[in-house]
Amino acid sequence: MKTSLNRFTLAAGVLTLAFAGVLWRLCTFAIADDLFSYIPLMPLVSAYLVWTFKAELPRQSSPARLLGAFCLGAGAAALAGYCLMARTATPATVENSLALGTLGWLLSLAGAGCWFLGGATMRALAFPFGLLLFMIPFPVFLRDGLEALLQHGSAEAADWLFILSGTPVLRDGLNFQLSDISLQVAPECSGIHSTWVLFITSLVAGRLILRRPWKRALLCLAVLPLALLRNGFRVFVLGQLCIHISPRMIDSPIHHRGGPLFFVLSLVPFFLLLYFLRKSEVAAGPPANAAN
Numbered sequence: 001m002k003t004s005l006n007r008f009t010l011a012a013g014v015l016t017l018a019f020a021g022v023l024w025r026l027c028t029f030a031i032a033d034d035l036f037s038y039i040p041l042m043p044l045v046s047a048y049l050v051w052t053f054k055a056e057l058p059r060q061s062s063p064a065r066l067l068g069a070f071c072l073g074a075g076a077a078a079l080a081g082y083c084l085m086a087r088t089a090t091p092a093t094v095e096n097s098l099a100l101g102t103l104g105w106l107l108s109l110a111g112a113g114c115w116f117l118g119g120a121t122m123r124a125l126a127f128p129f130g131l132l133l134f135m136i137p138f139p140v141f142l143r144d145g146l147e148a149l150l151q152h153g154s155a156e157a158a159d160w161l162f163i164l165s166g167t168p169v170l171r172d173g174l175n176f177q178l179s180d181i182s183l184q185v186a187p188e189c190s191g192i193h194s195t196w197v198l199f200i201t202s203l204v205a206g207r208l209i210l211r212r213p214w215k216r217a218l219l220c221l222a223v224l225p226l227a228l229l230r231n232g233f234r235v236f237v238l239g240q241l242c243i244h245i246s247p248r249m250i251d252s253p254i255h256h257r258g259g260p261l262f263f264v265l266s267l268v269p270f271f272l273l274l275y276f277l278r279k280s281e282v283a284a285g286p287p288a289n290a291a292n
Contacts, residue, residue, distance in 0.1 A: 015075075035143070050125060074104075075103075078101065081104075098137050102135055154190065158239075195224070234259075
């Protein structure tokens with residue numbers, strides 16, 4: 001096993017050097033982009049999970065050379081596609097080429113794992129390896145689609161809160177006309193970054209804390225309604241401040257820099273749900289066939 005690990009480490013180093021240009025551009029892009037600022041942390045999270053799952057690794061694992069060769073070939077093809085796309089990429093579409101290049105590196109890394117670590121070991125490490133997929137930036141069309149979904153869903157949540165509170169409001173799509181001010185749920189108000197980070201958190205927390213797959217799925221599915229409610233509540237609070245304090249609250253820090261505060265608030269119901277799911281598992285005892 002130690003020899004296989006050494007060979008895989010050497011292969012991973014060679015592949016990283018081959019994709020060094022892609023990975024460097026990915027890091028510089030992610031650090032400068034609010035949505036993708038979490039990307040440099042994903043290898044660290046995956047490495048921690050590999051260390052956590054080391055007791056589950058099989059002692060013997062036969063190489064899956066056919067699958068490994070396929071992944072390596074697909075990775076090389078993706079790298080070639082990246083090189084072609086990067087020549088014509090613009091600042092508005094750089095995600096597309098980086099997504100293809102990063103996918104190529106991950107496929108090549110998986111191929112090396114299948115070849116040197118073996119199929120059984122790669123199955124045991126499927127979750128940490130799969131988590132690396134979050135290093136891939138959204139292509140432009142997917143990013144725009146998710147932002148639009150969160151915008152309209154947040155507007156619906158805010159509308160319900162205004163109605164439940166008895167606040168007079170006239171809504172036109174993403175626009176809310178209140179007594180003294182008009183509010184709009186803009187793309188930057190979609191909360192896509194905090195929603196995506198919370199989704200990744202739900203995957204990791206579910207894998208580490210919960211045993212039953214359906215409870216892990218429930219925790220992940222709860223992220224979307226929590227995100228919409230959080231964003232809608234933010235619009236609602238801002239509207240109430242503008243009505244009851246001053247319309248100038250639209251330019252206050254709670255509007256322009258209040259995102260982290262509302263993200264922390266959304267963690268309260270998230271961790272309460274996680275607590276009750278875990279508590280119900282402890283009360284029920286271990287399942288007959290516990291899934292990893």
